[in-house]
Amino acid sequence: MIREFLNTKVTVTMDRKMGDKHPKYDWKYSLNYGEIKGVKSGDGDDLDAYVIGPDKPLESFSGKCIAYIERKDNPEDPKLIVVSEDKENITDEEILELVNFQEKWFDPVLKR
Numbered sequence: 887m888i889r890e891f892l893n894t895k896v897t898v899t900m901d902r903k904m905g906d907k908h909p910k911y912d913w914k915y916s917l918n919y920g921e922i923k924g925v926k927s928g929d930g931d932d933l934d935a936y937v938i939g940p941d942k943p944l945e946s947f948s949g950k951c952i953a954y955i956e957r958k959d960n961p962e963d964p965k966l967i968v969v970s971e972d973k974e975n976i977t978d979e980e981i982l983e984l985v986n987f988q989e990k991w992f993d994p995v996l997k998r
Contacts, residue, residue, distance in 0.1 A: 888933075888964045891922075891951040892998065898935045898968050899923050903943035908988075916987045918944050928962030936985050939970025950974060953981060958993040965989075967996075 900920035907914050918940060921932035936955075937947045952974060953967040967981055978996050982989070 888927075888954050888956075888966075889997075891933075891954070891966055894951055895948060896922055896935070896951050896966065896968055897946055897948045898937055898966075899946050900937075900944055903945075904940075905943055913987060917984060918947060919988075920946070922966065927964060931963075933966065934963070935966035935968045937968050938976060938981065938984055939973040952976070953978070953996055953998045955985065955989065955994045955996055957989075958995060960992060 898920040900918050902915045902919040904915055904918045918937040919934070920937070921934050923932055925933040927933045937944070937949065939949065940947060947968065949968045949970050951966045951968050955965040955967065957963060969976060982994070982996055
């Protein structure tokens with residue numbers, strides 16, 4: 887199911903904006919992070935997405951899904967990677983560095 891989103895335009899509704907503090911832990915979101923409303927992932931929640939490109943907090947964002955993250959230790963909770971046009975050629979290493987603020991607590995695998 888998750889592969890269907892690759893190379894398509896999606897709209898992400900933010901539930902955690904860039905700069906927001908995590909509700910349980912003592913760290914902040916360095917990217918906008920949200921969900922694709924109405925699309926359920928394996929954990930029963932809406933499908934999550936990181937937004938790469940915009941440099942300010944946003945309510946929503948429409949962009950291209952260029953990759954996704956599967957967590958080896960939590961495979962039912964994948965994360966889309968949605969980017970602005972100027973970031974469509976971002977490398978895997980750059981993506982993993984940008985999402986590390988949260989993914990460092992898991993065992994992520996980036997897929998394209």
